[in-house]
Amino acid sequence: MKISDESQGLFPDAGLLVADFPAPPVTAVPDARPEIEPDFGEDTFRHILALAQARGYRFATFADYHATGAVPHSRCFFLRHDVDISPGMALRLGEIEHEHGVRGNFFFQFNAETYSFFVPETLGIIRALQGMGHCVGLHIDEQLTGTEEEAIAKTLDWVIDCVLPIDRTISFHRASRGNLGRRYERFLSAYDSRLFDAQSYLSDSRRSFAFYEPLMGWLGEGRPCIQLLLHPEWWGGVNRLDRFWDVLRDRRSEQLRRYMTTNFPKVFDGMLPTDDTNFLI
Numbered sequence: 001m002k003i004s005d006e007s008q009g010l011f012p013d014a015g016l017l018v019a020d021f022p023a024p025p026v027t028a029v030p031d032a033r034p035e036i037e038p039d040f041g042e043d044t045f046r047h048i049l050a051l052a053q054a055r056g057y058r059f060a061t062f063a064d065y066h067a068t069g070a071v072p073h074s075r076c077f078f079l080r081h082d083v084d085i086s087p088g089m090a091l092r093l094g095e096i097e098h099e100h101g102v103r104g105n106f107f108f109q110f111n112a113e114t115y116s117f118f119v120p121e122t123l124g125i126i127r128a129l130q131g132m133g134h135c136v137g138l139h140i141d142e143q144l145t146g147t148e149e150e151a152i153a154k155t156l157d158w159v160i161d162c163v164l165p166i167d168r169t170i171s172f173h174r175a176s177r178g179n180l181g182r183r184y185e186r187f188l189s190a191y192d193s194r195l196f197d198a199q200s201y202l203s204d205s206r207r208s209f210a211f212y213e214p215l216m217g218w219l220g221e222g223r224p225c226i227q228l229l230l231h232p233e234w235w236g237g238v239n240r241l242d243r244f245w246d247v248l249r250d251r252r253s254e255q256l257r258r259y260m261t262t263n264f265p266k267v268f269d270g271m272l273p274t275d276d277t278n279f280l281i
């Protein structure tokens with residue numbers, strides 16, 4: 001497979017997860033090859049969804065698994081999105097999944113510097129994802145919340161009781177190795193050993209496309225349970241590091257401008273013009 005230079009190697013330090021397994025062997029499946037040249041883009045994302053469906057996979061949520069304790073289908077696909085950078089792209093992927101009749105699993109972070117959780121924009125995106133039937137949980141930073149069951153369960157309780165009703169599911173941000181495979185009782189971790197091992201898990205962490213060929217092989221052979229982690233920000237079509245930074249900075253700047261002009265209008269109104277822009281990140 002040829003991967004364009006723009007899609008590979010431009011984000012060498014963008015590691016978002018330490019839970020990477022060695023690349024699994026690839027099973028050759030000639031008829032699983034797409035006609036398109038795969039890359040971080042909407043066409044490839046849609047191709048993954050359509051191919052999984054064509055191979056008989058049913059998309060499942062961690063919330064359903066937490067409720068039943070069982071994988072609901074003989075070919076089960078957990079599509080997971082850790083929202084580290086872009087709620088807007090999370091919504092976009094959720095819309096595409098909805099078009100395909102697919103339910104995904106989205107995990108939002110409290111303490112990212114790239115977006116705010118408790119603002120109307122993000123809460124609106126979470127509600128929109130829930131309205132499409134997606135599972136929404138928390139992306140837990142161990143440095144903030146720790147890893148103990150009680151602290152995380154209380155955090156979930158508080159959000160559910162006081163902010164909005166999310167699912168009792170979590171993933172860990174930059175999970176430490178000691179937490180991989182850990183099973184909790186009061187909520188489900190995406191790293192629960194029942195759903196996470198080297199035979200079932202692939203991700204695009206560090207913006208690496210190395211997951212793609214193994215995924216094609218796994219779909220072709222009909223591996224019973226697949227968990228695929230895709231970070232929404234990589235899939236917005238912004239493939240150059242300098243451009244990625246510009247879009248992120250412009251979006252955060254615009255959000256800050258809106259906050260200041262809305263909350264302190266007598267100070268900032270008229271000084272900072274607002275403009276409506278749709279950002280890709």
Ligand SMILES: [Zn+2]
Binds near residue numbers: 082083139172174
């Ligand atoms: Zn993360």
